[in-house]
Amino acid sequence: MSLIQLQGISRVYGSGPTAVHALRPATLCVEEGTFVAIYGASGSGKSTMLNMLGLLDEPTTGDYLLEGRNVAKLTDAARSEIRCREVGIIFQSFNLFPHFSILENVCMPMRFAGVDRHEMRDRAAELLTRVGLGDRLAHSPSQLSGGQCQRVAIARALANKPTVILADEPTGNLDVKTGDEIIGVFHELVAEGHTVIMVTHNAEYEKEVQRVIELHDGNVVRQ
Secondary structure, eight states: OOSEEEEEEEEEESOGGGOEEEEEEEEEEEOTTOEEEEEOOTTSSHHHHHHHHTTSSOOSEEEEEETTEEOTTOOHHHHHHHHHHHEEEEOTTOOOOTTSOHHHHHHHHHHHTTOOHHHHHHHHHHHHHHTTOTTOTTOOGGGSOHHHHHHHHHHHHTTTOOSEEEEESTTTTSOHHHHHHHHHHHHHHHHTTOEEEEEESOGGGGGGSSEEEEEETTEEEEO
């Protein structure tokens, strides 16, 4: 069984002649343990699809099966619960809390999930050590480079042992060398059995992934 199945998923904003078809009906599957790129130019529908996959937005039509469960039309509360426990999201701009230490930043998803305080801090320290920041647990994001902040964001996305990891232009604010290092971290995660879906406009990354889903004007034109 596929980890993710989208069946006629679409997203329309507004109605009538001014309606914006951000994502036209799309049907696709993603297998567990794969590295997938959602590729396309700005405005192609990449972020809209990522929002659907991350349960950040509700589709206008269609079904979204996550591990066989249809999660397309759940309540906001139910979507939040699944997103907290099963989806790890990495943002281009990191979205770290600037006044918290990086340890506290990684603890945050576990706090929402009700994880025990000591277990939470131990796991956060373990994850930060894994991404090469074990000696900087008390540092704030402002004391780190962009690449290090993205590593913190990756550690945070892994905090609740998610089913799928979504990355929205994760190298967009980084130099080429640092971006390649982040892609290397994703390869390590996939080798361990994680599923990583990355939104990108950079065609160079096509050779790094196992599968490409290309969007143009809201349509899936290649997969």
